Amino acid sequence: MDGLLREPLLYSDIVESPASFMRSVRKTPSALQHTLRHAISCTGTGLHTGQSIRMSLHPASAGHGIVFQRTDLPNAAPISARYDNVLETRLSTVLGEAQHPENRVATVEHLMAALNGCGVDNALVLIDGPETPVFDGSAADFVFLLDCAGRKAQDAPRRFIEVCKPIRICHNDSWAELHPTAGHHLHLSLSIDFPAKAIGQQSYSAELTPWSFRHELANSRTFTLKAEIEALHRAGLARGGSLDNAIVVDDDHILNPSGLRKPDEFIRHKVMDAVGDLYLAGGVLLGEFRGHRSGHALNNQVLRALFADQNAWRDITTSLPAASAA
Structure with a gap:
């Protein structure tokens, strides 16, 4: 991972270890929504653009869902991570606005996989370019980011x-x-x-x-x-x-x-x-x-x-x- 930035935390501030987290939800998914406990930032390279990208993940309220926000485009609307906001699927999944196709975020699938696999329902993803960082080409570094940020239960039921x-x-x-x-x-x-x-x-x-x-x-x-x-x-x-x-x-x-x-x-x-x-x-x-x-x-x-x-x-x-x- 090219870079990792966050406010200083004690290890004990991260409420759950991966082991305890996995034991608690291995058999039945949690019935409650979860968000991040802390914001966390990283920098990396876009696989297809080759650009240096800064991305930060932030806690979000219950019902917010996963939302991407381009910080480099003035007045860009937030993009909900939903199937009907997919603009392109050539070699990656690209989310964006159909009416404003320049407002897009490509290669979201590895981050979305980590959020799904780790049980995060609500997060705001701020990103200063058109693509998420590729890191090592897998989802492992995204899992590491989520572990560092921690996970917090919210008083609202998950949507199944x-x-x-x-x-x-x-x-x-x-x-x-x-x-x-x-x-x-x-x-x-x-x-x-x-x-x-x-x-x-x-x-x-x-x-x-x-x-x-x-x-x-x-x-x-x-x-x-x-x-x-x-x-x-x-x-x-x-x-x-x-x-x-x-x-x-x-x-x-x-x-x-x-x-x-x-x-x-x-x-x-x-x-x-x-x-x-x-x-x-x-x-x-x-x-x-x-x-x-x-x-x-x-x-x-x-x-x-x-x-x-x-x-x-x-x-x-x-x-x-x-x-x-x-």
Whole structure:
């Protein structure tokens, strides 16, 4: 992480340790909303713009949701982190205003995944550029930021959104689905198929809990093919990309000197991306997400299809059994 700034805190001021936090909500999600205990700031590089970005995360009131605010644009309106505010999905998820497309924040999926995985419902994200920092290409540094800021329960129920009937979106041989489930968590099952031998066919399934996110998904990095880098640069993308923040694959070779963090890091990263994209539902999604070669576009389209059908979902905010407020 390039930089980390906050008001001085004692370690004891951070109310929960990751271990106690995970124990308290591993089985059933907390019934209460949570925000950050303290504001925290960081600096880093944008993956696609290559710009130096300063970003700060702030506590927010109950019902506020996750909201982005560009501080470098005069009179820019706040942008709620919702599926219907997604402007683009090419290589990242981009939130913004349709009427003022210059007011946008790109590559939000890793931060949104960390907020989802760590159970943060309300936060204000101030950012002085068009993209969140990429850090090491995973969600691990965002989890670290949230741990440093701490988490505080609020006197308001969380919004849970239950999937009530199957939804399927297809594009060629890629597809994404949402299905009802009897559990109290989001379950994800994804598969990928790449011609590069170092990636090939991979599949992964996980039930989203604080423990599974931290230990199985958070540190999985974004990846690209060496053969595509020149085209990305011509398109004005990946200007901040490097071996420090992305896995680069050349057929059967991994070009990063340190190699992979896990043999199936590629599919784990895709699952982590989906955790972030699906948190744009505006609440905690309860159901099963399945996908094959699904990316940001299909992840967003399946949410739009879900909410377009009033019989496909229901709000069960007050229906879950109460759990620890930790």
